Amino acid sequence: MSTYRRINVIEEGGVSIVRFVDKKIVDSATIEQLGEELNSLVTVDKRNMLLLNFEGVEFMSSAALNKLISLNSKVKAAAGRLKLCCLRAEIKEVFTITRLDRVFDLRKTEEDALAAFKL
Amino acid sequence: MTSVDSSWTLDKILPSELDAGHAVIDQLMAALETAGWMGRDLFHVQMAIEEAVVNAIEHGNKRDASKQVHVIFHVFQDRAELSITDQGNGFDHHNIADPTEEERLEQPRGRGVMLIRELMSEAKYNEKGNSLWMLKRRSPDESEDGSSEG
Numbered sequence: 544m545s546t547y548r549r550i551n552v553i554e555e556g557g558v559s560i561v562r563f564v565d566k567k568i569v570d571s572a573t574i575e576q577l578g579e580e581l582n583s584l585v586t587v588d589k590r591n592m593l594l595l596n597f598e599g600v601e602f603m604s605s606a607a608l609n610k611l612i613s614l615n616s617k618v619k620a621a622a623g624r625l626k627l628c629c630l631r632a633e634i635k636e637v638f639t640i641t642r643l644d645r646v647f648d649l650r651k652t653e654e655d656a657l658a659a660f661k662l
Numbered sequence: 663m664t665s666v667d668s669s670w671t672l673d674k675i676l677p678s679e680l681d682a683g684h685a686v687i688d689q690l691m692a693a694l695e696t697a698g699w700m701g702r703d704l705f706h707v708q709m710a711i712e713e714a715v716v717n718a719i720e721h722g723n724k725r726d727a728s729k730q731v732h733v734i735f736h737v738f739q740d741r742a743e744l745s746i747t748d749q750g751n752g753f754d755h756h757n758i759a760d761p762t763e764e765e766r767l768e769q770p771r772g773r774g775v776m777l778i779r780e781l782m783s784e785a786k787y788n789e790k791g792n793s794l795w796m797l798k799r800r801s802p803d804e805s806e807d808g809s810s811e812g
Contacts, residue, residue, distance in 0.1 A: 569712060571716075602709075604709070604713065605774050609770035609771055613770050616768065632702070633701075633702055633706075637709065640776070640777065641773050641776065641777070642762040643767070645767065
């Protein structure tokens, strides 16, 4: 089991729910570490049902978005599923502008997202 | 005159280090908040300036310690004008691949300039592409804050 510093992970019904330690995901060292930790969820811990809960995240740069795209590729390669929930309106707008809302499954609440894993 | 004329200005030469870039971004965000900016407008400026400063340091100057970044920020109650100039070779900003096209949608790069253009009211590069000027006009509903201008 990997040790994580930028994320907290709990298991619920076969889904790994990931919450972020940082309110602002902007510092490049933080983003690099976050990317490594997210990837190791899939490649080291072999988790492939991931829910990223963005509650409390106030800001993220496009460099952080890029890490999510890389994670999505890894989850797909592992035949898994990745969902995002609880994004503040401004961050969701960034997904819409970049059309990444077509790449990621964005859910309003954690309950919605967990239910969607069962579909 | 109203307080709309009062402004905050920062004119600074930075080393090509991200910490220095984030320090001036923090100053800018504090100045905007002091001027009453909030919510979506504040987020848009933060996103755009973050992309612009990181691009200048990483892609423009390529973190070359001998090169610098010149930032000039003007904050007003109703608008913010920001310019960022690096000492790199610039880039062809007329021909940037559209990151929203289907075949590029899942590429983990290339969204910074698009976000700048989408989130700011105006964004213009010089011909060489090493200097960016951006303007954000504050949304009327957020700048008025329920008060009457008389």
